[in-house]
Amino acid sequence: MEIIEHYLYTKEHEWLDLDGEIGTVGITEYAQSALGDITFVELPEIEKEVEQFELLTSLESVKAANDIFSPISGKITEVNDELTADPGIINRDCYEKGWIAKIKISDDEETSNLLTADEYSNYLESLDRNGDGDSSDE
Amino acid sequence: MSVTTLQRTPLYQEHIALGGKMVEFAGWEMPVQYRSGVLKEHAANRRGCSIFDCSHMGEFILEGDPVTSGLDRIVTQSVVDMPVKSCRYGMILNAEGGTIDDLIVYRLAPEKWMIVVNASNIEKDRRHFQANLLPAARLKDVSAETAKLDLQGPLSRDILSRLVPEVARLEYYTFDEFELLGERVIISRTGYTGELGYEIYYPWDKAVRVWGALLADQRVAPTGLGVRDVLRLEMCYPLYGHELTESISPLEAGLKTFVSMPKEFVGKAALVRLEQSGLLRKIVHFVSESRRAPRQGHQLYSTDGQLVGEVVSGTFSPALNAGIGIGFVKKEFTSIGKNIIFGDEKNRTGAGMVPRPFYKHGSLKS
Incomplete structure (x- = not known):
């Protein structure tokens, strides 16, 4: 399962790519694989304030709607408009072209609540061991 | 999720080998999708040819005259006028007119029938x-010995004809017995996809060979099963x-x-009332x-x-590139062309009610 070394992660399978005070958010390979073909992405409103681990937006696969939580608190500065017409970008390239939103971070100490790539990798292994794999798709 | 008690079809290992993502359905462990995903599977069915394992479905063999067996009194459709080697879709109802199941009746011979159920x-x-058949009838449940493979899509006739040339002459909603890989079996021109x-x-015990061939x-x-639901929904x-x-x-369901x-x-008096x-309430189809x-x-x-x-x-319908849905509404809200809103506390989205089916370009009767 592909994981990007310098990103941070949540246990809900979102990633955060930090660049100064701006964080880019998306979902992980594990999440896109479990969801299957993504058919709709609700883009968050620009300027909206979001809280760490609170609802950021939702996306839908053929089967179901799924909530996406924000890995960090802050204000939405940009959203990926490409996803409106082609949500499958997330399936094809979840870590780069499939980004969902950019957030101006309000408290960078919150990053300590996130998982490093190694920690997230270990977390995924623990899910597999517990047989919880793909539970989001069932 | 515990899967240890679920039943498996004879094709279970084939599904695993093809990367099938297995889920529980009606007590069975079934593939909801394979490696390529639901959207590619949709395109395969609508433009090419797809194969479903439907071995979990039920089959009964009934012997008896359509009237004196009681069959004609159990099924909503008339079966007395069915030609031999034809299929007919209908329902069985409870006394209140509610639907116990929908099914397809096959007339195998003047006094022999196959009934395919969910x-x-x-x-x-x-x-x-058993409760409604008359003493003259003999019913046998052959579900456990009968696998069912659905080959569906515009290319299905061409593909199946290579193994069974005579299948090309089958008309919609008819069937016959054919020789397929050394077995004499029933093949019907029926399906659940609109193609x-x-x-x-x-x-x-021999289904793996046909699946492989x-x-x-x-x-x-x-x-x-994931794309099967999408395809049947596109057809309403x-x-x-x-x-x-x-x-x-069935009246409320259109x-x-x-x-x-x-x-x-059975159930007629309730339908008359x-x-x-x-x-x-009435069924509505909306985009x-x-x-x-x-x-x-x-x-x-x-x-x-108003609720x-x-x-x-x-x-999500890949054919329409939009969400599609079916629902029940109070009767006064059901005229075609009207707008309707679907959703929950968090989100509400507009939709337009349309006549069925959503997908009108299938190869079903080609």
């Missing part, structure tokens, strides 16, 4: 038949447990075509204004915000 309902259907297609009934043709893609075919339940009559009101059948008093899909359990609202009904099925 996997989730095999036990209760058998009980209902040209065939259902192959094959001995359970059909998939050996590179034009055939394995397809799972009912799925038991959604559009039809023990408390939904399936009056499959009910023969002139004859007697329903028709006289006026149906309280989302966006890619956001309606989902089972969503509410339906009028454009002025008018609920969604029973919904998905």
Whole structure:
């Protein structure tokens, strides 16, 4: 399962790519694989304030709607408009072209609540061991 | 999720080998999709050819005259006038007019029938038949020895003809017995996708061979229950447990075509009463204004915000590139061309009610 070394992660399978005070958010390979073909992405409103681990937006696969939580608190500065017409970008390239939103971070100490790539990798292994794999798709 | 007690079809290992994502369905461990995903499986069915394992479904063999066996009194459609080697779709009802199941009757011979039922309902259907059949009838449940493979898509005739040339002459909703890989089996020109297609009934313990022989043709893609639901929804075919339940009559579900009101059948009196008093709810089919899909359990609202009904099925439709849904509404809100809103507390989305089916370009009768 592909994981990007310098990103941070949540246990809900979102990633955060930090660049100064701006964080880019998306979902992980594990999440896109479990969801299957993504058919709709609700883009968050620009300027909206979001809280760490609170609802950021939702996306839908053929089967179901799924909530996406924000890995960090802050204000939405940009959203990926490409996803409106082609949500499958997330399936094809979840870590780069499939980004969902950019957030101006309000408290960078919150990053300590996130998982490093190694920690997230270990977390995924623990899910597999517990047989919880793909539970989001069932 | 514990999967240890679930039943498996003879093709279980084939599904695993093809990367099938296995889920519980009606007590069975079935592939919801394969490696390529639901959207590619959809394209395979609508443009090429796809194969479904439907071995979990139930089959009964009934011997007897259609009237003196009681069969004609159990099924909503008339079966007395069915030609031999034809199929007919209908329902079985409870005394209140609610639907026990929907099914297909095959007339194998003047006094021999095959009845194909939903996997989730095999036990209760058998009980209902046994309770309502007359002493002259003999009923046998052959579900455990009968595998069913559905080959569906515009190329299905060409592909199946390579193994069974005579299958090309089958007309829609007819069947015959054919020689397929050394077995004499029933193949019908029926399906659940809106495309040209065939259902192959094959001995359970030999089904792997047929599955392999059909998939050996590179034009055939394995397809799972996920896309099966999308395809049937695009055609507005009912799925038991959604559009039809023990408390939904075929009249409310818009399936009056499959009910023969002139004859007697179990549940008829209740349907007559329903028709006289006026149906309280009616089925609606609607297309989302966006890619956001309606989902089972969503509410339906009028454009002025009144709660008018609920969604029973919904998905994203690749054919329409929009969400599609089926729901029940209070009768006064059901004229075509009207707008409706679906959603929950968090999100509400506009949709337009349309005549069925959603997908009108299938190869079904080609």
